[in-house]
Amino acid sequence: MDQELHIAHMKQALMEARKAYEEGEIPIGAVVAVGSRIISRGHNQVERLSDPTAHAEIIALTSAFNFLGSKYLPDATLYVTIEPCLMCAGASYWSKLGGVVYGAPDGKNGYGRVCGGNIPFHPKTILQNGVLAEECALLMKSFFQGKR
Numbered sequence: 001m002d003q004e005l006h007i008a009h010m011k012q013a014l015m016e017a018r019k020a021y022e023e024g025e026i027p028i029g030a031v032v033a034v035g036s037r038i039i040s041r042g043h044n045q046v047e048r049l050s051d052p053t054a055h056a057e058i059i060a061l062t063s064a065f066n067f068l069g070s071k072y073l074p075d076a077t078l079y080v081t082i083e084p085c086l087m088c089a090g091a092s093y094w095s096k097l098g099g100v101v102y103g104a105p106d107g108k109n110g111y112g113r114v115c116g117g118n119i120p121f122h123p124k125t126i127l128q129n130g131v132l133a134e135e136c137a138l139l140m141k142s143f144f145q146g147k148r
């Protein structure tokens with residue numbers, strides 16, 4: 001898929017992240033798209049739902065399954081502003097997602113730190129990172145600076 005489309009979808013994921021920010025949640029946002037069409041959205045709601053699994057990716061994926069009436073999403077791509085954690089990487093594995101695109105790395109909670117060189121995504125999932133990475137990281141940075 002072309003980079004321009006990745007950027008357009010990541011901008012939408014960033015809009016979701018800003019919603020989380022405004023709600024006092026760690027600002028991570030996600031959208032699921034099939035081609036140029038966004039089929040679901042989600043932002044982190046851990047505090048609001050008092051649920052440590054209410055990550056942006058999980059919310060967007062659940063909504064995508066409902067929308068398509070399918071438990072697998074081989075034609076869909078998940079866009080998320082920050083590197084997914086191990087749980088979300090696992091959720092995308094079980095979803096058989098066509099693609100996962102994320103913005104900035106997360107050296108603390110990202111799957112990469114836990115998995116090292118092992119990729120926890122489905123073998124058919126095309127993985128890409130670094131899309132609007134600076135904007136995605138900046139939102140996190142300003143959130144945590146404000147918390148101090």
Ligand SMILES: [Zn+2]
Pocket residue numbers: 055057084085086087088089
């Ligand atoms: Zn997660």
